[in-house]
Amino acid sequence: MTRRFDVLENCRATTPSSGATNTATTTAQQCYIHPVVLFSILDHFLRRNDNQERVIGTLLGVRSDDGRIVEIRSSFAVPHFETEDQVEVDMEHHRTMYTLHKKASAREQIVGWYATGSSLSKYAALIQDFYSREAAPFSAVHLVMDTDLVPAVGAAAHPENCVFLPLPYELQYPDAELSALQTAADSSELGVTGLVSDMEQLEKTIEELHAMLDRVTKYVTNVVDGKEKPNNIVGKSIDKQFAVLFQSHLQDILMVAYLTNLTRAQLNIADRLQRIL
Incomplete structure (x- = not known):
């Protein structure tokens, strides 16, 4: 209800x-x-x-x-x-x-x-x-x-x-709230559900992402082949989301590279201090 x-x-x-x-x-x-x-x-x-x-x-x-x-x-x-x-x-x-x-x-x-x-x-x-x-x-x-x-x-x-x-x-x-709501919706009829591990949650998220990519790929293929009528709004939305995800991925790579260089510099400083002492 x-x-x-x-x-x-x-x-x-x-x-x-x-x-x-x-x-x-x-x-x-x-x-x-x-x-x-x-x-x-x-x-x-x-x-x-x-x-x-x-x-x-x-x-x-x-x-x-x-x-x-x-x-x-x-x-x-x-x-x-x-x-x-x-x-x-x-x-x-x-x-x-x-x-x-x-x-x-x-x-x-x-x-x-x-x-x-x-x-x-x-x-x-x-x-x-x-x-x-x-x-x-x-x-x-x-x-x-x-x-x-x-x-x-x-x-x-x-x-x-x-x-x-x-x-x-x-x-x-x-x-964050959507993930919690999905977990609550997937609970049993008794209203009790077990907490999934981080690996299980990651696997479920990847499967959902893979399913969404399959739907988008199928839609784009059908439009290119003339099997489905194109929708300008959907096309612009896909292009926008792709650009956002690509930019986000690039920022993640730059952050990892920065942290790697920072860690290497700290290790070099620690090594030199150890030699001095």
């Missing part, structure tokens, strides 16, 4: 007297999400206290220069206490965690916040207002993950709330 989630963004406060101020001046138009963010949110939800119905946390990532494209790369949990009458968010914990995160990932910044549940909370506007100030001058993105596997989250406006607009989003798979 697939869990549903929506990416939302507030555009304005509907009631000036509510006390919420929107400091954002630029709104996002496209959002990219790394899978590790979704797994972190689910892990946070599974580890919640027994009396908690939902959890919230901070989203971190990078933006384009104009702020219209957001890439959500990581997240961390933020403790909060919520009742029918009030909500309390541990702002100090949020700022402490963000300071620690900046030491490890200096480029990542606050881009918004997440919450679990099947609908928008009535306190969403208050929390959104806080994160809008943290993400200023850009608007804060709100990611809502439905952990109950029910219909999609609604984004209707309320008189006392902000107007939340859904954003188009897309999952991005970095190489």
